[in-house]
Amino acid sequence: MSKKKIVKIKEVKKEKKIKLPKDNSTKRIKIKIIGIGGGGGNIIKELSKKLDFSSNKIDFTAVNTDFQALEALPSALKKIAFGENETRGLGTGRDISLGKQIAENEEKKIKNIFSDGKDLYILVSSLGGGTGTGTIPVFSKIAKEMNLPTLGIFTLPFNFEGKDKMKESQKAIDEARADLNAVLVIPNERIFKFAEENIPFNDALNIINEQLARSLQGLLNTVYSSGLINIDWADIRTTIEGENQRAYLNTVEAKLTDDLNQFTNQLLNNELVRYDFSKSNNVLFNIEGGKNLSMQQLALISEKIHELAPEARIIFGLTQSSKLKNEIKATVLATGVMKKEEKKVKVKEEKKEEKKVVKTKKVKKETPKKKKTIKEVEEDLKDLEDLGVEINRRNAVEVKRAEEEARKKDLDEDDIFEVPAFLRKKK
Ligand SMILES: Nc1nc2c(ncn2[C@@H]2O[C@H](COP(=O)(O)OP(=O)(O)OP(=O)(O)O)[C@@H](O)[C@H]2O)c(=O)[nH]1
Numbered sequence: 001m002s003k004k005k006i007v008k009i010k011e012v013k014k015e016k017k018i019k020l021p022k023d024n025s026t027k028r029i030k031i032k033i034i035g036i037g038g039g040g041g042n043i044i045k046e047l048s049k050k051l052d053f054s055s056n057k058i059d060f061t062a063v064n065t066d067f068q069a070l071e072a073l074p075s076a077l078k079k080i081a082f083g084e085n086e087t088r089g090l091g092t093g094r095d096i097s098l099g100k101q102i103a104e105n106e107e108k109k110i111k112n113i114f115s116d117g118k119d120l121y122i123l124v125s126s127l128g129g130g131t132g133t134g135t136i137p138v139f140s141k142i143a144k145e146m147n148l149p150t151l152g153i154f155t156l157p158f159n160f161e162g163k164d165k166m167k168e169s170q171k172a173i174d175e176a177r178a179d180l181n182a183v184l185v186i187p188n189e190r191i192f193k194f195a196e197e198n199i200p201f202n203d204a205l206n207i208i209n210e211q212l213a214r215s216l217q218g219l220l221n222t223v224y225s226s227g228l229i230n231i232d233w234a235d236i237r238t239t240i241e242g243e244n245q246r247a248y249l250n251t252v253e254a255k256l257t258d259d260l261n262q263f264t265n266q267l268l269n270n271e272l273v274r275y276d277f278s279k280s281n282n283v284l285f286n287i288e289g290g291k292n293l294s295m296q297q298l299a300l301i302s303e304k305i306h307e308l309a310p311e312a313r314i315i316f317g318l319t320q321s322s323k324l325k326n327e328i329k330a331t332v333l334a335t336g337v338m339k340k341e342e343k344k345v346k347v348k349e350e351k352k353e354e355k356k357v358v359k360t361k362k363v364k365k366e367t368p369k370k371k372k373t374i375k376e377v378e379e380d381l382k383d384l385e386d387l388g389v390e391i392n393r394r395n396a397v398e399v400k401r402a403e404e405e406a407r408k409k410d411l412d413e414d415d416i417f418e419v420p421a422f423l424r425k426k427k
């Protein structure tokens with residue numbers, strides 16, 4: 001194993017903002033996803049199709065000033081009408097200051113939405129219209145006043161919708177970001193990286209919504225699935241914690257036989273997300289696979305993440321699922337990343353330095369690695385510790401052990417591969 005900084009956080013300092021649920025188990029984590037405005041409603045509708053409601057762990061709430069749009073959403077979503085007096089249920093007609101006014105008048109309703117003690121509130125909105133753009137700064141401000149853990153997911157309008165809409169949307173994001181823990185931004189325009197210019201408008205929106213919903217689904221699965229290495233609530237909290245952060249999210253699936261390097265590149269280069277990966281401070285990733293998923297595969301992906309984001313604290317999870325035979329699925333959530341444009345300036349400054357380094361760097365040859373024994377894994381960990389790298393020894397060795405045990409027992413559980421009780425993380 002090379003000199004990687006793979007850190008598994010066990011405890012998070014108490015003074016930090018987000019509260020830890022009593023038993024720290026992700027199983028009990030409750031999340032509320034709030035779709036605001038027309039686009040926000042569409043996105044959470046897409047996500048709700050992919051998730052199981054029965055568990056009561058995830059709550060979907062749609063907020064809009066357009067009552068017809070609310071009505072068109074599935075009945076399983078909670079619907080909250082805003083601004084009846086101001087718009088008579090017809091929407092703001094893209095009037096952002098009206099949206100803001102309505103949000104201020106509806107402060108009670110917003111507080112009520114936030115009053116159910118969830119562990120995480122995710123605000124989702126497509127900016128450019130009056131409802132979403134006008135209300136998200138108010139939602140964010142109230143969430144901060146209530147000291148709630150938050151993640152914002154916002155889309156920016158297409159370029160053809162005009163510079164003013166873009167400016168207003170950006171302004172709303174900046175305001176909201178200051179009050180949220182982390183914000184993920186998806187410019188709708190990015191769809192043209194995948195689709196023809198003449199793609200019908202609604203099809204373009206559907207592709208974006210679907211992709212975003214898939215990534216969010218990946219993140220939520222990461223929260224709720226139990227694995228060989230569990231990502232627990234403290235890990236997620238650590239990644240989201242902080243203020244005014246930019247976020248990156250992606251989920252990718254591939255066959256185990258596919259090129260894992262290419263898979264990782266795809267995972268770390270979500271073209272739809274605006275921010276660059278390389279300045280991440282915290283990276284959380286989870287790999288899900290069948291029983292033949294190995295530590296080597298986990299190591300390869302960690303290595304790549306470390307190469308791309310050398311300053312990041314990396315937290316990983318590993319879930320084995322018998323549903324996935326020859327597939328591998330990975331989800332990554334990174335925070336603290338900077339804009340691509342900002343990065344360009346930095347890259348220019350660093351170019352000369354980099355060139356020198358690249359010249360002297362050896363090109364790594366990708367040769368298939370032999371599986372390591374527990375002893376070898378332990379030695380690797382010792383090397384890392386000698387180098388001053390903070391690692392969670394117990395987990396890494398346990399994984400190896402559990403892997404071997406699993407292979408021996410050849411468990412035929414249907415659902416999720418469970419870790420033997422004595423290996424489970426202490427609460
Ligand atoms: N990704 C995505 N973007 C959308 C979707 N619907 C609308 N948008 C974008 O979001 C912008 C705002 O539209 P809406 O969400 O309908 O606006 P609103 O917040 O409901 O505000 P008003 O209708 O003006 O009161 C549009 O200009 C589009 O760029 C959607 O389903 N997905």
Ligand SMILES: [Mg+2]
Nearest residue numbers: 037038066091
């Ligand atoms: Mg609307």
